[in-house]
Amino acid sequence: MEPLDPLFRRESGRMTAVLTRIFGVHNLALAEDVVQDAFCRALEVWPFRGMPDDPSAWLMATAKNRALDVLRRERTARTFAPELGRRLDSEWTLVPSVEEQFASPAIKDDLLRMMFSCCQPRLGEEAQVALVLNILCGFSVDEVAGAFVATHAAIEKRITRAKKVLAGSKYLFDVTHDGEFSARLPVVHRALYLLFNEGYHGASAESAVRAELCREAMRLAAMLHEHPLGATPASHALSALMCLHAARLPARIDASGDLHSLFDQDRSRWDGHLIAEGQRLLDLSAVGPDLTEYHLEAAIAWVHATASTAEETNWDRIVALYDLLLAIRPSPVVALNRAIAVAQRDGPEVGLREIHGIADAERLDGYPFYPAALGELELRSGRSALAREHFQAALALARNPMERRFLEQRLAACPYNKPR
Amino acid sequence: MNQYLFLYRGAERPTSPQDIQDIMQKWMNWLEDLGKKGHLKDRGQPLEPIGKVVTGKQKTVTDGPFAEAKDLVGGFSIIEAEDLAHAAELSKGCPVFERNGYVEVRPIMTM
Numbered sequence: 001m002e003p004l005d006p007l008f009r010r011e012s013g014r015m016t017a018v019l020t021r022i023f024g025v026h027n028l029a030l031a032e033d034v035v036q037d038a039f040c041r042a043l044e045v046w047p048f049r050g051m052p053d054d055p056s057a058w059l060m061a062t063a064k065n066r067a068l069d070v071l072r073r074e075r076t077a078r079t080f081a082p083e084l085g086r087r088l089d090s091e092w093t094l095v096p097s098v099e100e101q102f103a104s105p106a107i108k109d110d111l112l113r114m115m116f117s118c119c120q121p122r123l124g125e126e127a128q129v130a131l132v133l134n135i136l137c138g139f140s141v142d143e144v145a146g147a148f149v150a151t152h153a154a155i156e157k158r159i160t161r162a163k164k165v166l167a168g169s170k171y172l173f174d175v176t177h178d179g180e181f182s183a184r185l186p187v188v189h190r191a192l193y194l195l196f197n198e199g200y201h202g203a204s205a206e207s208a209v210r211a212e213l214c215r216e217a218m219r220l221a222a223m224l225h226e227h228p229l230g231a232t233p234a235s236h237a238l239s240a241l242m243c244l245h246a247a248r249l250p251a252r253i254d255a256s257g258d259l260h261s262l263f264d265q266d267r268s269r270w271d272g273h274l275i276a277e278g279q280r281l282l283d284l285s286a287v288g289p290d291l292t293e294y295h296l297e298a299a300i301a302w303v304h305a306t307a308s309t310a311e312e313t314n315w316d317r318i319v320a321l322y323d324l325l326l327a328i329r330p331s332p333v334v335a336l337n338r339a340i341a342v343a344q345r346d347g348p349e350v351g352l353r354e355i356h357g358i359a360d361a362e363r364l365d366g367y368p369f370y371p372a373a374l375g376e377l378e379l380r381s382g383r384s385a386l387a388r389e390h391f392q393a394a395l396a397l398a399r400n401p402m403e404r405r406f407l408e409q410r411l412a413a414c415p416y417n418k419p420r
Numbered sequence: 421m422n423q424y425l426f427l428y429r430g431a432e433r434p435t436s437p438q439d440i441q442d443i444m445q446k447w448m449n450w451l452e453d454l455g456k457k458g459h460l461k462d463r464g465q466p467l468e469p470i471g472k473v474v475t476g477k478q479k480t481v482t483d484g485p486f487a488e489a490k491d492l493v494g495g496f497s498i499i500e501a502e503d504l505a506h507a508a509e510l511s512k513g514c515p516v517f518e519r520n521g522y523v524e525v526r527p528i529m530t531m
Contacts, residue, residue: 008437008444039440040433044466047447048495140436 007055008039012138014056015063017110021172022067022088022101024081025117028167034070038062064102068095082171109175111136112227115220116173117166119187127162128191129198134159137216147213149203149399175229185230189238189294192221196242200249205400207253214249218242225281236285237294243278244301247271259406263310275305296325315345332360333367340373348380368397372407379414388414421500423461423528424507428497428514430490431521446515454499459510464497494521498528 012035019031041062042055052058071080071088080088087097100106118131126148133139133147145155175181198204199213221239224230251265260266282298300321307313322338335358343351355361355374364370375390391411398404434440454460469492471484487493494516501507504527511523 006438006441008441012437036433036435039437043434043440043444043447044494046444047451048463048466048497050463051448138437140438143436143438 006138009138011056011059012039013114013136014107014111015059016135017114018060018101018107019063019067020114021106021110022071022081022084022098024079024083025169025172026167027078027080028163030070034063034066037066060102064098068098071098108223108227111223112175112230113172115224116175116181116184116188117169118162119184119191120165120169121184121187123162123165125191125194127158128187129195130155130158131162131166132191132195132220133216136220143209146206146209147198147202147204181229185232185234188224189234189292192217192224193238193294195220196245200245203399205402207257207402211249214242214246218246225284233285233288233290234292234294236281237292237298240278240281240285241294241298241301243274243281244298244305247274247278247305253402257402259402261406262304267308270305278302278305291324291328293325293329296321296328300325310344313344315341319345330359332358332363335359336364336370336373340376343377343380348377352377352381366397368394368399368403368407370394371397372410375410375414379410384414384416422503422507422530424499424501424504425524425526425528426464426497426499426507426511426514427524427526428494428516429522429524430488430492431494431516431519434519443515443518446518450513450515451497453513454510459500460497461500462498464495466495467493469494490520 015035015038016028016031019034020028023031038059042059046052071094072091075089084097084101087093101110114136115132118135119128123131130144130148133144134141139147141156141159142152144150144159145152148155173180173184196214196217199210199215199217202210202213204210204213218239221235221242225232225235225239247270248262248265250271251260251267251269253259254266278298279302282302285295285298300318303314303318303321318341319338322334322341325334326338336355339351339354339358342354352374355377358364361370371390371394375387375394378384378390379387388411391407391414395404395407395411398407434443451460451463473482473484474480475482499507499510501510504525507525507527511525514523516523
């Protein structure tokens with residue numbers, strides 16, 4: 001077995017999606033039990049018989065047989081998927097119906113259905129993301145807790161509650177209903193975006209955990225834009241922005257686990273394949289009248305990805321893109337990033353004025369990169385003592401050892417008592 | 421070299437996909453390693469967790485399980501080792517221990 005192939009996690013989402021479609025969303029727990037049974041069966045058999053040639057197919061076939069057993073045994077006691085109706089009742093139609101659900105195009109539909117079902121607006125964004133991770137990505141409660149730097153108890157409560165809401169809805173989300181689909185799609189985009197961000201900027205100290213979150217978000221976003229129903233400009237833009245950001249990951253966190261800002265990254269370590277893929281997706285996103293925040297963020301990332309150095313970056317263009325982004329989705333973090341771009345273009349003094357002019361700056365109170373940005377610009381303006389104060393404030397807010405090391409290095413870069 | 425039967429007993433079921441992945445990997449690695457070192461006579465077979473017991477002169481048939489869950493045999497392998505102590509030593513790498521299971525090591529009679 002390839003040690004890094006996350007076979008069981010990946011199959012967990014696929015199998016749960018198919019089985020929930022067959023059993024009905026109210027039987028989500030039953031679907032999860034059947035997945036668990038199939039996995040344990042693999043664990044009992046594979047060590048002795050060896051890995052099957054196609055492990056995914058083996059797991060799916062095992063789940064299918066279990067599902068047929070359950071349907072035959074319990075069809076008088078339980079009601080199953082209302083969508084499949086009476087076809088599960090008679091032996092004549094049972095097997096072909098179940099076979100059909102386990103065919104590969106049906107699985108893709110089921111995954112999409114599950115993704116949209118997890119993103120119930122009633123749940124709140126954090127619960128949506130936790131549910132997506134748990135059901136579609138096969139993360140355990142502990143693994144979700146590790147990703148969010150939250151306690152086991154808090155995440156367990158969040159997931160249990162979310163599953164109750166999901167199981168309480170009568171039907172899985174109907175992805176063929178145009179109006180509902182286009183209303184839910186932005187919610188799904190947002191959840192996947194947050195999942196990616198948690199990996200890219202999140203508080204988890206484990207870089208492996210974070211890379212995994214980015215990878216999962218990219219996998220789900222690709223699943224969305226590769227599906228005929230999900231292939232919208234915004235879906236392409238979302239995937240593009242993930243690719244273009246992920247391309248910088250190898251240089252953002254180096255082999256010794258040190259964080260590097262965009263300005264001092266070794267750009268030769270950026271991933272050229274991901275940049276090319278991001279560019280391809282960005283082109284695909286540029287149709288129709290919609291300009292989403294994902295288009296703008298992807299465009300910003302693209303300008304960075306194609307600049308050979310920080311100095312040669314087209315900062316004018318980046319500031320303009322941030323202006324548009326602020327108009328669509330005003331946020332103090334976006335404003336802070338815009339101010340940093342302005343500083344690159346017009347010098348640190350102008351940048352500082354921009355930072356001090358940010359509306360809602362109090363929302364950045366716990367964000368270490370707010371005082372860090374102030375420190376950086378004060379340092380460049382030659383006010384070393386002031387810069388040091390800001391870096392010290394940033395250090396007090398650092399969320400993990402990696403951020404702490406980074407800020408300590410910036411603090412150490414501030415010279416003592418000699419204004420330049 | 422003498423032959424020994426390893427009976428894998430009573431392992432608890434793992435719950436998360438990643439746990440299953442990890443334990444599977446350990447089983448594969450452990451058996452592969454035993455094979456490479458020439459200790460694996462036969463990987464053996466897994467056993468279903470159900471069965472029947474036939475007892476007495478009346479040959480009464482009852483449904484299993486006939487052991488507590490913590491003692492249930494999940495599978496067996498045949499191992500080659502110098503002696504019983506060596507065989508027991510070899511069993512120590514088995515992933516069954518991580519899930520509160522145990523290995524019963526039984527010499528196969530040579531004559």
